[in-house]
Amino acid sequence: MSILINSETTFIVQGITGREAVNLTRENLDYGAKIVGGVTPGRAGRDVYGVQVYDCVRDITAKTRVDGSVVCVPPRFTRDAVFEALENGIKLIVVVTERIPRKEVAQMIELASLRGARIIGPNCLGIISPGEAKMGGVGGPAANTKTAYSKGSIGVMSRSGGMTTEIASTLTAAGMGQSTAVSIGGDAIIGTSYAELMPLFEADPQTKAIAIYSEPGGRMEAELAEWIQQHNSRLPIVAFMAGRFMDEMPGMRFGHAGTIVEGKADTTAEKIKRMKEAGIAVAERISDIPKMLQERLGEVK
């Protein structure tokens, strides 16, 4: 198994005729994804690498089962596109677009919650269950994706799309495959946090351990630490914390929109402390992650 997506998952691409979406569609198809349609208003009747383009999401959902949607439209149209997917019953939405104001992100998440749906992102590269399917730009072209990702038992969660692949590539080189890797997004408010993915990994028999990439800013790591302490998780976790230099530079924004030290709880020092207290191992280097995971998996046996 895996979480969120597998080889049977059907999805659509909203904004499919855009430059980035065209690439993403080809890369996902090459990796084996079941893309059952695309949407760009006014472009009905075209096709993108054999995927039919429609004006409305309902034109596709009326005909076939649609499990998910990758939303790849400019920031000012994103909320509308996500609402359209939600109101047509789609339950898993990957929002690739970055630079969406927080209010609109909150509105999407609130409606998703009312509709029993899940949003991954925004400002993310999506989801990959290696050997099964991918949904989003994660890993890039299929050939590159196959070099970096391999099927296995490590769940990966990352606030950085690029670092999702760096970690997977490091794990693969060490002979450790991945169950599912999720690029959760770099914004201050995102659809699904580490703690919200944990129950899914916990319930997935394929997943034996978790690797996490983390950054300064926000309270997501504290939330994860609390979740671990409350749920007696079976999964050993190794986290890497980037941006340690930012602790000395409060108020400065580096990297992703969500990455800013606004208070003590946002600092890497505080996050590392909380994660360690919850039993999460914190790696000093990305290259230490495989060994640390192996040690912890050894203890579990």
Place this chain on the structure above:
Amino acid sequence: MRFYEYESKALFARHGLPLGQSGVADSAVHAREIAHRIGRPVVLKSQVLSGGRMKAGAVKFADTPDEAAQIYDEIFPIIVGGQKARSILVEEKSPIAQEYYAGVTWDGRRKLPVLIFSDMGGIDIEEVAEQHPDHVSKTHFSTILPVTPRIAKEAIAATGVTGGALNKLTPIVSKLIDIFLEYDLTLAEINPLVRLEDGRFVVLDGHVDMEAEARDQHAKLLKELGIGPEETRQARPPTDFEIRGAEVDASDHRGVAGNVVEFDGNLGLIIGAGGGSLTLFDAVRSQGGHPANYCEIGGNPSVNKTCELTKLVLSKPGVEKIAVMMNVVSNTRVDIVARGVIKGCIEAGKDPSETIAIFRIPGAWEEEGFKILAKHKVDYCDRSVSMYDAAGRAVAKMKSA
């Protein structure tokens, strides 16, 4: 993007929030004029994008216009939190009966906006929350439902406020929520919101932060408030080097090659992407290196854009070498970055093989990229060398140079 107090108040005034009489002075003479017009004792407040004005002595009272002029000269030069004053706000001073706090911000965990209210305003709200939790309420509200006054009412009543005060505070606080949502703010705060001895409720001090992502949508407001697009309003003003970095990034819409932050070291960095840059900057420092800059490249920038960024970094005095490093890339092409940095070195009059201490960008189009690097005798490595070790190789070259 933080607003000055006078800008925050100008925004509040547009929405009918009650404010004292005031004026923004840019000279002692001007301060005297404003105090004269107000015709009663005033408070003079330094306009800086930083807290701690009171402690720094940059907020003072004056009973007469002449005293206001004198205090202008006294507080204008004071540096608060590393910031120079932009101007001095001269505002009527009134006897206060009670101070309140009202703030609206985002709660990233609940993914909702939250209204924070306290009947113990005037001091740091986090301190109040720790020491007097029953005097602080936190009320989350929907971003989908219309904002109606019951949100503010519930928040205020939760701190024990009732009677006329509750009914007078409710519309003020409800308007603060409207302003927060309408202008895509990340913080809208009134501290203190006061009841004067004469019974009026007045916004004494306010603080507004707008989300950088929403600046374009609110261009009209920003223009009317006099906030130019060049004002980044970061924790410190941008250096010339950083402004030039932003120009490089704006010169071409394809990909990112910017977000430059200047540091005082000697190793130039061309690094990416978002998370990779944070990881690599830490790696250089923990290996004993001294970065000359932070930056980000990603999203497949053009050859020219990478070239211009390289030239900018190499133009910084004391920078003889650069390290070009990223996480495994999928979207950005290795060969295009390789061409860009080599071109940048050559155009800066430097030998790429001497100047590029290490090139560690594995991923899409790496074979083509590595061929170009080999041709120019640049030291490069693939993904078998970790980000940390690549940074170490660059730092070692700096030490032996």
